[in-house]
Amino acid sequence: MFLTRLLLRNAFRHRLRTALTIVGLVVAIGAFGLLRTLVDAWYAGVEASSSTRLVTRHAVSLTFALPLSYAQRMKAVPGVTAVSWANWFGGIYIDERNFFPQFAVEPDTYLRLYPEYLLSDEERLAFLKDRQGAVVGRKLAQKYGWKLGDTVPIKGTIYPGTWSFTIRGIYDGAQTRTDENQMLFHYALINESIKKRFPGRGDNTGAFIVGIDQPANAAVVSQAIDAEFRNSLAETLTETEAAFQLSFVSMSDALLAAIEAVSLIVVVIIMVVMANTMAMTARERLSEYATLKALGFGPGFVARLLLGESLLIAALGGGLAIALTFPMVAGIGQGLSSFLPVFEVSGTTVALQALAALVVGLVAAAWPTWRMARIDIVDGLRHVA
Structure with a gap:
């Protein structure tokens, strides 16, 4: 409980910075979810196909x-x-x-x-x-x-x-x-x-x-x-209904690959932004972490503080992004219903969004956490934030 309160206080010590970081996470994770939903919608006809139906067309x-x-x-x-x-x-x-x-x-x-x-x-x-x-x-x-x-x-x-x-x-x-x-x-x-x-x-x-x-x-x-x-x-060509649907989807393979690439790039960009935020946080609190170590707190406690703060911000941003993805998809889906009849957020997309937020939180804090855990007490106490 003590650690949780400390993480919350640290995370919102610079409210504007934290708020902007969370907004960036919401935009990035939300965009990732939208793009993943678009790809899923493209394949919806394939996934809805029956395994006991074939389609026969002209060869x-x-x-x-x-x-x-x-x-x-x-x-x-x-x-x-x-x-x-x-x-x-x-x-x-x-x-x-x-x-x-x-x-x-x-x-x-x-x-x-x-x-x-x-x-x-x-x-x-x-x-x-x-x-x-x-x-x-x-x-x-x-x-x-x-x-x-x-x-x-x-x-x-x-x-x-x-x-x-x-x-x-x-x-x-x-x-x-x-x-x-x-x-x-x-x-x-x-x-x-x-x-x-x-x-x-x-x-x-x-x-x-x-x-x-x-x-x-x-x-x-x-x-x-x-x-x-x-x-x-x-002459005829007979194939499963799924293969028949996939033949239409395959015409857009390059487009779908580009969409998937963009969705990953968006996550990488916010990961870099988040890493910069955590690096700034670590530099500003160098003397504080050194003081904690001087008082007897081990490197593991210092590492948990920084890593926990990063994960907390990532969780807040990711949670808001996931919550906002549903109304965004519903609104966009109304306009695209004629072209993409099934446009809804899948459980897999939500899981990927949560995983993306977790990865961003972990990777962004990895280097600052390792560095702060190994900080020398004397050098840290000499630092003026």
Whole structure:
């Protein structure tokens, strides 16, 4: 208790210096947490992927379509339990800035393959019965103020025309990382219109979603599916859902590496600033530490004083930074919800922030602590602060 009171008195002896150091720690550790959260958000789709779902697309590129007739042949592959499909729609709601994912899907099989989209039985049935019906995520509905029964006009870009959809269901995510910013509607409605206007583009889809019986069979089933369509006019590439999501993330590898590097540089900078603060503190109290040693206090006690003060300041700054990270992430996440649907502080990020604050406190005080523990009593008493 005595040591704690002494540490508090020492830490706030120069209140302005300590306050500025804490502010610097809050900014640095807070920025570190924000940048780590941004990286986590980029990988959220990968982490939320199911190990029992595969994605089959055209072997050349996702921009090339696959015939719907492939679905029946995929179902016959051993290990496959279900097959559905989804087509990227890419429409505009009122303004181009209102971006959110829109998929034309085969509703029954698609919802069965995505049990993490939680819908009531009534909403599910209403969606299945209404060919102009749509299902949207909870966050998307809240963002635009949509409710059940609302009509949402979407201007097509890939599929020309203005399409009107009626909200028949609003799904919640089974987990915090489940994307609640999507809009799903009937592929059949889009397909029928396309076949009338552009016959050659009908009965095609951008990707198939394949359910498998065991995650361990993913590689075998993927190879079997691709072998089924080898040497055809539209060869396939089948991979796990996580690998499919990762292919998009990998396009930004350089950017993510730069963000991670910046997050570490920020911590190193505040570590240098903190080390300078502790060095100044040690020089100013040189005679005090020498007096303590002359009174019989050992080098260990002197070391604990300086190291404890550094850790106390780091703990205060780190704690405030962690506490402020949550509201900052929540505020920023509202603006980025269309692009990063899952933007939240993870337990790992909080742990890394706490670890960063601890490392800053330890490293900043390492050299001054070692020096003060070895100070000569006579030389220390001659020093005038």
